Amino acid sequence: xxxxxxxxxxxxxxxxxxxxxxxxxxxxxxxxxxxxxxxxxxxxxxxxxxxxxxxxxxxxxxxxxxxxxxxxxxxxxxxxxxxxxxxxxxxxxxxxxxxxxxxxxxxxxxxxxxxxxxxxxxxxxxxxxxxxxxxxxxxxxxxxxxxxxxxxxxxxxxxxxxxxxxxxxxxxxxxxxxxxxxxxxxxxxxxxxxxxxxxxxxxxxxxxxxxxxxxxxxxxxxxxxxxxxxxxxxxxxxxxxxxxxxxxxxxxxxxxxxxxxxxxxxxxxxxxxxxxxxxx
Amino acid sequence: xxxxxxxxxxxxxxxxxxxxxxxxxxxxxxxxxxxxxxxxxxxxxxxxxxxxxxxxxxxxxxxxxxxxxxxxxxxxxxxxxxxxxxxxxxxxxxxxxxxxxxxxxxxxxxxxxxxxxxxxxxxxxxxxxxxxxxxxxxxxxxxxxxxxxxxxxxxxxxxxxxxxxxxxxxxxxxxxxxxxxxxxxxxxxxxxxxxxxxxxxxxxxxxxxxxxxxxxxxxxxxxxxxxxxxxxxxxxxxxxxxxxxxxxxxxxxxxxxxxxxxxxxxxxxxxxxxxxxxxxxxxxx
Numbered sequence: 001x002x003x004x005x006x007x008x009x010x011x012x013x014x015x016x017x018x019x020x021x022x023x024x025x026x027x028x029x030x031x032x033x034x035x036x037x038x039x040x041x042x043x044x045x046x047x048x049x050x051x052x053x054x055x056x057x058x059x060x061x062x063x064x065x066x067x068x069x070x071x072x073x074x075x076x077x078x079x080x081x082x083x084x085x086x087x088x089x090x091x092x093x094x095x096x097x098x099x100x101x102x103x104x105x106x107x108x109x110x111x112x113x114x115x116x117x118x119x120x121x122x123x124x125x126x127x128x129x130x131x132x133x134x135x136x137x138x139x140x141x142x143x144x145x146x147x148x149x150x151x152x153x154x155x156x157x158x159x160x161x162x163x164x165x166x167x168x169x170x171x172x173x174x175x176x177x178x179x180x181x182x183x184x185x186x187x188x189x190x191x192x193x194x195x196x197x198x199x200x201x202x203x204x205x206x207x208x209x210x211x212x213x214x215x216x217x218x219x220x221x222x223x224x225x226x227x228x229x230x231x232x233x234x235x236x237x238x239x240x241x242x243x244x245x246x247x248x249x250x251x252x253x254x255x256x257x258x259x260x261x262x263x264x265x266x267x268x269x270x271x272x273x274x275x276x277x278x279x280x
Numbered sequence: 281x282x283x284x285x286x287x288x289x290x291x292x293x294x295x296x297x298x299x300x301x302x303x304x305x306x307x308x309x310x311x312x313x314x315x316x317x318x319x320x321x322x323x324x325x326x327x328x329x330x331x332x333x334x335x336x337x338x339x340x341x342x343x344x345x346x347x348x349x350x351x352x353x354x355x356x357x358x359x360x361x362x363x364x365x366x367x368x369x370x371x372x373x374x375x376x377x378x379x380x381x382x383x384x385x386x387x388x389x390x391x392x393x394x395x396x397x398x399x400x401x402x403x404x405x406x407x408x409x410x411x412x413x414x415x416x417x418x419x420x421x422x423x424x425x426x427x428x429x430x431x432x433x434x435x436x437x438x439x440x441x442x443x444x445x446x447x448x449x450x451x452x453x454x455x456x457x458x459x460x461x462x463x464x465x466x467x468x469x470x471x472x473x474x475x476x477x478x479x480x481x482x483x484x485x486x487x488x489x490x491x492x493x494x495x496x497x498x499x500x501x502x503x504x505x506x507x508x509x510x511x512x513x514x515x516x517x518x519x520x521x522x523x524x525x526x527x528x529x530x531x532x533x534x535x536x537x538x539x540x541x542x543x544x545x546x547x548x549x550x551x552x553x554x555x556x557x558x559x560x561x562x563x564x565x
Contacts, residue, residue, distance in 0.1 A: 238398045241402050242499075
């Protein structure tokens, strides 16, 4: 006799199994965060954040790497945000679906899929070597800008699409030109959505290592100009852990990374849900 | 009136130029990677690069076979871990849980994608490597370890794209099947999963691309040996780690050979992205 479960029983078994696997995924996430914070939080202190690393990071804090990370991200965003938002405006407001928009979207999608090590290779050969920027904030920031551009394009495009047509029609009916409509009506309404993309990009940049280490270098000094090399937090963490310089400082740095990522995600989630609630 | 029109025209042109930035950057990256990497490949013969397993860059031997095999095995391992976890989560959250649970759990699992890859590598080194060494043998730095970590890293990609494509199906599919007396699981297995197939496959391929391209985590846990592995407990080096490990001190032909590694990686990624794009386009049309 062939043994077979009734559909109802089968469903119960499958349901249990799926629940277990989903719970496992959540457990892994919780475990990683808990593990890093448990070892890292005791290391964290105001001094850890505000003092420069001493003896390659064995002693002292992470101040210069914190500054390095922030400066690099600001530069990346200053370059990528206008390009990304501009592209999104062009795609949504200034053209209809055509071969041109297909090419533009193709470029953005491909760029999104390129692994960070390729960006690192490119940044190294183009910015560091060809343009002679050296290992510097400039090289690292531009490389990061290229990397986050697709994220900003995609989120801005979606945000702009969410702005109701009526808003535009009202502006036109009052005699507004295309650009007046875009800059004074559409963009302000889409701003929270665009901000989501920008913050997501910050998240990606904070954790980025492969693309940064070959373009911004790993100097521990406080940067003095756009042409000085700098070390970001994640590069610092990588070097601390891999070269076994200091496990406790590594945990501390990892805790700072994890906390910033958590904050960034909470903020994006909040902004996004508020934005969606407004227009749907 | 004329000035205003001119201004509008100028803005339009400016935006067009900006909009071409992404594709121009893509072209720039391709040109530079290929122009640095291709010459040495042709000079030495593509076969020597792809099929030789001798990587002695200082003596002029640039066989990339162990790294290609390493990347493939580690990626395959990551799929074995990531696909079941990602799909199970997607099915559970769309079919068996309330919307409220989904709205909380989905962003939580997506948070896994935000954790920096160096942190994954670190967790791998301090927890997984000793665990594998003590329980399965070998050095611990292995295909198995790397697969486990990469599987977790690609899980959010697969989960969230699968959820989106399951939710994009017309509700009538589900209602019709349930009305005919099928259970939720029968509905999922026989109706919904096949209907959402192309979206799910696109998610899996994007996850695959992420696994192939991952660098820092893999360097820290895969062991980086340049010989062909014999078991999943052996250390391997991937294409990405090969570049990252030697870039800082390579020069001359050695550096070109690393760019050649980049060329191969670039081509693999482009193929995967194109397949993912085409499958998800087919779904939306």
